[in-house]
Amino acid sequence: MIGVFDSGIGGLTIVKELLKKLPGLSLIYFGDTARTPYGTKSPETIIAYAIQDTEFLLEHGAKLIVVACHSASSVATESLRQRFPEVPIFEVVTPSVKKALQVTRKKIIGVIGTRATISSGIYQRKVAELDKEVKVYGNACPLLVPLVEEGWIKKPETRRIVKKCLIPLKMRGIDTLVLGCTHYPVLKPIIQAKAGKRVTLVDPAEEVAEQVADFLKKEPVILDQLTRGEEHKIYVSDLTESFERIARLFMGQKVKLLKADCEISHVIKPTPFKASHI
Amino acid sequence: MIGVFDSGIGGLTIVKELLKKLPGLSLIYFGDTARTPYGTKSPETIIAYAIQDTEFLLEHGAKLIVVACHSASSVATESLRQRFPEVPIFEVVTPSVKKALQVTRKKIIGVIGTRATISSGIYQRKVAELDKEVKVYGNACPLLVPLVEEGWIKKPETRRIVKKCLIPLKMRGIDTLVLGCTHYPVLKPIIQAKAGKRVTLVDPAEEVAEQVADFLKKEPVILDQLTRGEEHKIYVSDLTESFERIARLFMGQKVKLLKADCEISHVIKPTPFKASHI
Numbered sequence: 001m002i003g004v005f006d007s008g009i010g011g012l013t014i015v016k017e018l019l020k021k022l023p024g025l026s027l028i029y030f031g032d033t034a035r036t037p038y039g040t041k042s043p044e045t046i047i048a049y050a051i052q053d054t055e056f057l058l059e060h061g062a063k064l065i066v067v068a069c070h071s072a073s074s075v076a077t078e079s080l081r082q083r084f085p086e087v088p089i090f091e092v093v094t095p096s097v098k099k100a101l102q103v104t105r106k107k108i109i110g111v112i113g114t115r116a117t118i119s120s121g122i123y124q125r126k127v128a129e130l131d132k133e134v135k136v137y138g139n140a141c142p143l144l145v146p147l148v149e150e151g152w153i154k155k156p157e158t159r160r161i162v163k164k165c166l167i168p169l170k171m172r173g174i175d176t177l178v179l180g181c182t183h184y185p186v187l188k189p190i191i192q193a194k195a196g197k198r199v200t201l202v203d204p205a206e207e208v209a210e211q212v213a214d215f216l217k218k219e220p221v222i223l224d225q226l227t228r229g230e231e232h233k234i235y236v237s238d239l240t241e242s243f244e245r246i247a248r249l250f251m252g253q254k255v256k257l258l259k260a261d262c263e264i265s266h267v268i269k270p271t272p273f274k275a276s277h278i
Numbered sequence: 279m280i281g282v283f284d285s286g287i288g289g290l291t292i293v294k295e296l297l298k299k300l301p302g303l304s305l306i307y308f309g310d311t312a313r314t315p316y317g318t319k320s321p322e323t324i325i326a327y328a329i330q331d332t333e334f335l336l337e338h339g340a341k342l343i344v345v346a347c348h349s350a351s352s353v354a355t356e357s358l359r360q361r362f363p364e365v366p367i368f369e370v371v372t373p374s375v376k377k378a379l380q381v382t383r384k385k386i387i388g389v390i391g392t393r394a395t396i397s398s399g400i401y402q403r404k405v406a407e408l409d410k411e412v413k414v415y416g417n418a419c420p421l422l423v424p425l426v427e428e429g430w431i432k433k434p435e436t437r438r439i440v441k442k443c444l445i446p447l448k449m450r451g452i453d454t455l456v457l458g459c460t461h462y463p464v465l466k467p468i469i470q471a472k473a474g475k476r477v478t479l480v481d482p483a484e485e486v487a488e489q490v491a492d493f494l495k496k497e498p499v500i501l502d503q504l505t506r507g508e509e510h511k512i513y514v515s516d517l518t519e520s521f522e523r524i525a526r527l528f529m530g531q532k533v534k535l536l537k538a539d540c541e542i543s544h545v546i547k548p549t550p551f552k553a554s555h556i
Contacts, residue, residue: 034323035313040427045312045516115520146424149318157435157442164435238323242393 001028001227002212003062005053008036009236009243010145010182011068012250014092017209018066019232022216026227030056034237037145039114039181043075046116050076051083058087060233063225066212067091070180070204071116088215088222095207096178097126101134103200104176110169110199111138112191113180114145123178137172138180141165148183149246154190162187163194170195178202186249279306279505280490281340283331286314287514287521288423288460289346290528292370295487296344297510300494304505308334312515315423317392317459321353324394328354329361336365338511341503344486345369348458349394366493366500373485374456375404379412381478382454388447388477389416390469391458392423401456415450416458419443426461427524432468440465441472448473456480464527 002022004015008031015029030053032038038046050072054065065087067073067080073091080089100109111123118140127136143161152158169177177199179185185203192201216223234255236243247255280300282293286309293307308331310316316324328350332343343365345351345358351369358367378387389401396418405414421439430436447455455477457463463481470479494501512533514521525533 034319036318040314040518040520041312041516042518115518143424143428143430146421150421152421157438160435238319240318240320240393242318 001026001061001233002064002066003028003030003054003057003060004066004068005030005032005050005057005072006068006182007031007038007049007071008033009246009250012234012247012255013182013185013205014066014068014208015232015234016251017205018212021209021213024228024230026229027232028057028060028062029232029234031234031236031243033239033243037071037114038069039071039116039142039145041071041116043116043120046072047076047079050080054080054084054087054089056235058084060235061227063087064212064222065089066208068182068208070182071114074113074117074120074122088219090208090212090215092204092208093122093126093180095211096180096202096204097123097130099202099207100176100178101127101131103202104134106173106175107131107134108172108174109134109136109176109178110166110172110174110195111136111178111180112141112144112165112169112184113138113178115140115142117180123180135172137169137174139165139168141181141184144187145181145183148186148249149242151245151249153186158187159190159194162190166191166194174199176200176202179204182250279304279339279511280342280344281306281308281332281335281338282344282346283308283310283328283335283350284346284460285309285316285327285349286311287524287528290512290525290533291460291463291483292344292346292486293510293512294529295483296490299487299491302506302508304507305510306335306338306340307510307512309512309514309521311517311521315349315392316347317349317394317420317423319349319394321394321398324350325354325357328358332358332362332365332367334513336362338513339505341365342490342500343367344490346460346486348460348482349392352391352395352398352400366497368486368490368493370482370486371400371404371458373489374458374480374482375401375408377480377485378454378456379405379409381480382412384451384453385409385412386450386452387412387414387454387456388444388450388452388473389414389456389458390419390422390443390447390462391416391456393418393420395458401458413450415447415452417443417446419459422465423459423461426464426527427520429523429527431464436465437468437472440468444469444472452477454478454480457482460528 118138396416
């Protein structure tokens with residue numbers, strides 16, 4: 001099976017693209033809704049979670065991993081490849097960078113994402129590896145995730161917040177904008193309108209699905225290991241009506257979910273601080 | 279020590295009130311920033327987390343627990359009292375209900391909170407136990423938490439979202455409004471302006487601190503068990519610059535934090551779903 005994980009439900013946009021590009025292959029998804037979101041958390045915590053998520057998918061039969069979460073892709077990919085050297089691991093940053101470099105004319109690229117993604121500076125590093133002349137500007141837009149999750153897709157407040165979010169990038173003269181968070185493609189029409197017609201949007205979901213499909217064409221041995229079938233498993237670490245509603249929003253259709261046993265184990269050991277005279 | 283836990287940093291508003299009301303007593307705080315927020319998660323998950331948080335505080339010397347998180351107070355208090363029958367456990371809902379009943383003139387109370395808090399119906403039940411004639415209307419305002427955490431305290435978008443959030447409650451004619459989430463007191467001026475001058479705001483932080491102080495006056499044996507001292511310990515399960523910034527916002531002053539070792543253990547076992555034909 002192809003294993004896909006995300007901090008929550010947003011990664012289903014990538015599942016949708018994978019199913020389009022790779023019909024007939026069986027998928028297993030893990031959304032860590034009990035600890036969502038990742039984008040506000042520290043790199044160390046995101047790495048620990050990404051390793052646990054990957055272990056879960058491998059234990060359940062995944063032979064190839066797609067990191068759908070941009071925050072995890074940005075800070076945890078290297079750790080995952082070190083920890084699981086035998087597993088092909090795909091992430092959303094590299095294919096987005098390649099696409100952005102293909103489409104930029106002025107060589108000025110913008111990226112929007114969570115605080116974890118933008119602070120990582122991963123886009124700047126990846127672009128510099130391929131083309132030192134291209135400039136990359138990032139801006140963290142953490143409010144867009146809750147706005148999408150609340151279904152505020154067409155509200156004037158959302159339009160205003162998107163506009164504010166893009167101002168610093170527009171001032172840099174970007175002609176290409178990477179939607180660096182699984183939730184943002186849902187806001188594509190507003191983002192396009194506020195970025196302007198001349199800015200090309202890069203949707204990582206399409207790019208990573210394309211990359212996985214290309215890889216499997218060249219690696220028939222791995223392709224043979226993947227299960228065929230129309231049955232896909234979607235696991236979440238927590239279930240609420242909201243998560244079901246968001247799943248419909250991202251998949252563009254109703255997703256039939258069956259709840260099974262949920263067992264919650266050890267607490268994350270906290271980081272202790274001493275604060276005197278507060 | 280007095281132990282206080284919250285899903286994140288917001289509970290520091292309650293620490294601030296406790297320090298005012300109980301000077302000289304030593305405090306230990308646990309903010310579950312690695313899994314924050316709780317308010318979007320299911321009751322089962324919130325209960326499991328609340329038990330783990332309480333165990334952490336008890337292991338570190340707490341003799342009395344204050345549940346600062348409204349979502350945990352709303353859905354997990356009963357489970358905590360069953361699990362730890364020997365420990366005095368305080369939560370934010372009961373004292374807020376008592377205060378709201380004292381101040382309402384028209385007997386119509388509004389409550390704003392997270393989805394978990396409002397869906398629990400706890401305010402309606404608690405009020406009905408004390409006065410069946412009083413009407414309680416709740417509205418979930420999940421966007422206010424990220425707006426506060428991003429520091430968008432005075433932005434026009436925040437004012438508009440607060441206004442929208444209060445419309446259904448104003449239409450019911452409320453004269454009292456419970457700020458049912460640790461983050462909301464930061465927005466007090468906007469909430470007061472949008473609710474109208476005639477609406478009395480109830481801040482649970484003040485009420486719970488008062489309740490703990492009253493309890494300790496009557497229970498000298500428990501008071502004697504509590505450590506005295508000016509040194510307080512603030513633990514978080516994850517640390518980022520943002521969390522430090524939010525801590526300053528809630529405490530109203532800079533909080534000196536010392537980072538110590540962080541060890542992250544087992545993953546939350548996920549709830550499996552089968553989704554066919556997605």
